[in-house]
Amino acid sequence: MLKSYLKTAWRFLLKNKTFSFINIIGLATGTLCCLYILLYVQDQYNYDKQHKGVENTYRVTTDLELTGDKHHSGASSPPITPAMRNDFAEVKQFTRVVTTEKFGAKQHLLRYKEKSFYEKDALFVDSTFFDVFSYHFVSGSATSALTEPYSIVLFKPVADKLFGSENAVGKMISIDNSFGKHDYKVMGVVDESLGKSHIHGNMYIAMNSGGFGESVRRNDAWAGNNFLYAYIKLRPDASAAALEKKLPEFLNKYAAQQLKAIGMKKVLHLQPVNSIHTTPGFENELSKTLDPKFLFLLILIAVMIQVIACINFMNLSTARASKRAKEVGVRKVIGAGKGDLIKQFLGESFLLAFIGVAIALPLLILLMPYLNQVTRADIQLDFFSNYKIWIMLLSLVAVTGLVAGSYPAFYLSAFEAIKVIKGNFTSQVSATGIRKSLVVFQFVLSIVLVTGIIVIYSQLNYIKNKDLGFDKNQKLIFNFYTEASQKKMAAFTNDLKELSEVKAVNNADNYLGQFVPHDHGVFLAGGNMAAAVDAQNINTDEHFVKANGVSLISGRDFRLNDTNRVLINETLAKRLGLDVQKAPGTRLYSQYDGKPATFVEVAGVMKNFNYNSLHSEVRPFMMVYQNDPGYFNCMLVSVGSSNYKTLLDKISAVWRKDFPEVPFEYTFLDTEVQKQYETEIMLSQIINSFTMVAIVISCLGLFGLAAFSAEQRSKEIGIRKVLGASVTGIVQLLSTDFLKLVIIAFVIATPLAWWxxxxxxxxxxxxxxxxxxxxxxxxxxxxxxxxFTVSFQAIKAALMNPVKSLKAE
Structure with a gap:
């Protein structure tokens, strides 16, 4: 029986090539998009699932409040988790992670024998790191990987670049960065074959390696210094909720005095590690997170595309009902029941869905690099080890076949045998109204997606062109990653100023558009830290205002050797209760660790500028003058030439003179600012790509329906032409019904898109x-x-010779 159904279905597909082509292409395209999106969403939710005992592993997060400013941070203070390990029996182990990038060491010069190159993403970690997190060791052992001082574990691609086919374990390498130059012993090489983690590093450096790492180990700041990522692993029988209830008393025990001294409120929370990657909203994150709403939107788009493809099948199947009515009648006369007919027509639908998947898979493999580029992902198709792919494929065939084929199956099987044999093709189920509703539904989805494209593009264009309060154009950024190169920044600055195209050069420890890691509370004379306003800050020289195009409202710019001077923004002035015109000359105080208060003097007030992304409002901010080059690790060069090729050739020559052993690398400030909106840009590209697919599939269905409508009305068109109807009139006649449906879809889609x-x-x-x-x-x-879609068929029908369509009459 099954063989008979398949044979009949195959013959029908071959006989109706246009019908089959439209449905197969639509289903294949929809399946391709749907499968890729499902794989992408699965990949994002699989982060950190591979760690042994991950269900008992948590990150300690921090809620801070300082003089009304509230912060929801993924980081915490250094001494918290070691104390939790000592105080709570529930805590089996702890570990801490510090990214070097946020403290000036953005790149690291690695050397082994004659080989040397720069790498980023270095992490200082406790010796217990691999006790808490599971990584696949290609070589070496997790047990003792980071117990020795100056030991390091490398990510496999880095190890391959350094050692090639040599065994890396036991080898000594040199690392030179802004913390200094040290030799490290390689104790292991890891890869991500077990799964991806939100903690991704090219180098995992033992915390007990002196210098910066040792300063973290000795840090006893319970209130401030919320800069590291702290994790605990609980015993299997422990309750995270019960432990979290004990944390206020625990924090009060150790941190009460420090918190009171600076006027800070602090609350600790436990966040499951396997939810970090898909939980946005934290400040100071270790790695990029994704909003579940974004992933839900992708799934919604996938469903919409697949539904549009299924609607094509339903519409074309029911539209061609008259072609199959006699077949149904004959089958019923010779004994076929309604159930048999439903099975037959569902079988055709499943066969089409299967063919669609069979075509989609090789196309997906071919297009995978492009799709990964659009989503900034690295999805791999592994049919042998990833059984979930097969579940997805079978589910897509089953769901698509059932959804697409259910209505046509019940509709066609409802024909009464006697009536259809006599030529009456009516059914108890109304098809015309359903078909129109489905076409409307298709275009509602398409119009919503197109509106999304327009709004997202408008927002991105607004971001690109909005006056941020500083000039991001024609600005070159240079980073200095080693202590030796930082010492030569002054010489490089002087050489650059000799170039006629260079307008200004500014040295600082950060540049605008980047995460600002430094902040501290400031208060006015007579106040204390309890009334302090938390202000983010950047250390800079006297050229910041000129180089960045920032405007001063009052006061003056920095001058050479302007020790203990700051420039503050409007927001900080207002939060301190200062009149922006009278603020210059005011002293701002800070006090920490029970030491005497120190002060800086306001040199000027800057007009507010968006030094961070437009997702958030402008916070209190100040520029702190420094004349010690040791504070600086980046340089902003403002240029007056758009002939970048010639200019960069000149700068490159100066660079090779001053830094002969350092690669010439640069970036543009406007590019760095734009990177703050990578998620929105990616969303725009995804919606653009998949909306085009949805529109194409919708048009395929509309094309098929228009062709069928023209075929059904061929005699009517012939009579109208004989009676003098023009081609324009006939095209208008055939197009009007479909355009009405699109207009109805627009009316429905508008409020949905607006919401x-x-x-x-x-x-x-x-x-x-x-x-x-x-x-x-x-x-x-x-x-x-x-x-355009309907007119093609309408014009074709209108131009037909009426003799051909009327000769049977």
């Missing part, structure tokens, strides 16, 4: 206003696409 995009824009403190023209443009595009 969805309003929600998305809420994540931005600074955003565009949703305007009527965005919806109008989406509607006009939908009408144009639909008109």
């Amino acid at each position: 969805g995009m309003s929600k998305w824009l809420q994540d931005f403190e600074y955003r565009v206003t949703i305007s009527w023209w965005m919806f109008a443009l989406a509607g006009i595009l939908a009408v144009i696409v639909a008109l």
Whole structure:
């Protein structure tokens, strides 16, 4: 029986090539997109699932409040987790992670024999790191990997570059960065074959390696210094919720005095490690996180595309009901029951879904590099070890076949045998209304997606062109990663100033558009740290204002040797209760660890500028003058030439003179600022790509329906032409019904799109206003696409010789 159903289905597909082509291409394209999105979402939710005992592993996060400023941080203070290990029997082990990038060591010069190159993503970790987290050791052992001082574990690609096919374990390498130059012993090489983690490093350096790592180990700041990532592993029988309830008393025991001294409120929480990658909203994250709302949106897009493809099948199947009505009648007369017919038609649907998957798989393999580029992912198709891929494929065939084939199966099987044999093709189930509703539904989805593209593009364009309060254009950024290169920054600065194209050079410990790791509380004379305002800050020389194009409201710019002077922004002045015009000359005080208060003097007040992303409002901020080159590790060069090739050739020559052993690397400030919106740019590219797919599939279905409608009305068209109807009139006649459906879809889609995009824009403190023209443009595009699709068939039908269609009459 099954063989008979398959044979009949195959013959029908071969006989109706246009019908089959439209459905197979639509289902294959939809399946390709749907499968990739499912694989991408699975990949994002699989982060940190591989760690042994991960269900009992937690990160200690911190909620801070200082004079009204609230911070929800993924980091915490150094002494917290060691004390938890000592005080709570529930805590089996702890470990801490510190990224060097946020403290100036963004790149590290690695040397082994004659080989040398720069690498980033270095982490200082406790010796217990591999007790808490599971990584696959290609060589070496997790047990003793980081117990010795100056020991290091390398990520496999880095080890391969250094040692090639040699065994890396036991080898000594040199690492030179802004913390100094040291030799390290390689104790292991790891890869990510067990799974991806939010803790990704190219180098895992033992914390007990002197210098910066040792300062972390000795740090006893319970209130401030919330800069490291702390993790605990609980015993299997322990309750994280019960332990979290004990943390306020624990914190009060150790931190009460320090918190009171600086006027800070602090609350500790435990966050499951396997939820970190998909839990946004934390400040000071170790790695990029993804919002589950974004992943849900991707799944929604995948479902929408697949549903649009299924709707094509339903519409074309029911539209061609008259072609199969006599077949149904004959089958019923010779004894086929309704159930048999339902099985037959569902079998055809499953066969189409299977063919669609069979075509989608090789296309997915071929297009995987492009799709990974769009989503900034690294999805790999592993059919042998990843059984979930097979579950996804079988589920897609089953769900698609059932959804696409259910209505046509019940519709066709409902024909009464006697009536259809006599030529009456009516069914108890109304098809025309359902078909129109499904076409409307298709275009509702397409118009919502097109509106999303328009709003997202408008927001990204707004971000790109908004006046941030500083000049990000024609600015070159140079980073200095080693102590030796930092010492030569002054000489390089002087050489650059000799170039006519260079307008200004600014040395600092950070540049605008980047995460600012430094902050401290400041208060006015007569106050204390309990009333302090927390201000983020950057250390800089006297050229910051000129080089960055920042405006001063009052006071003056920095001068050479302007010791203990600061420039503050409007927000900080207002939070301190200062009149921005009278603020210059005011002393700002800070006090820590019971030491006498220190002060700086306000030289000037800067007009507010968005030194961080437009997702958040401008916070209190100040520039701190430094004349010690040891504070600086980056340089901003403001240039007056757009002929970058010639200019960079000149700068490269100066660089080779001053830094003969250091590779010439640079970036542009506007590029770095734009990187703050990578998620939005990626979302835009994803929606652009998949919306095009959805529109193409919708048009395929509309094309098929238009062709069928023209075929059904061929005699009517012939009579109208004989009676004098023009081609334009006939095209209008055939197009009007479909355009009405698109207009109805536009009316339904508009409020849905407005609601969805309003929600998305809420994540931005600074955003565009949703305007009527965005919806109008989406509607006009939908009408144009639909008109073009339908008109092709309408014009073809209108140009046919009426003799051919009327000769049977």
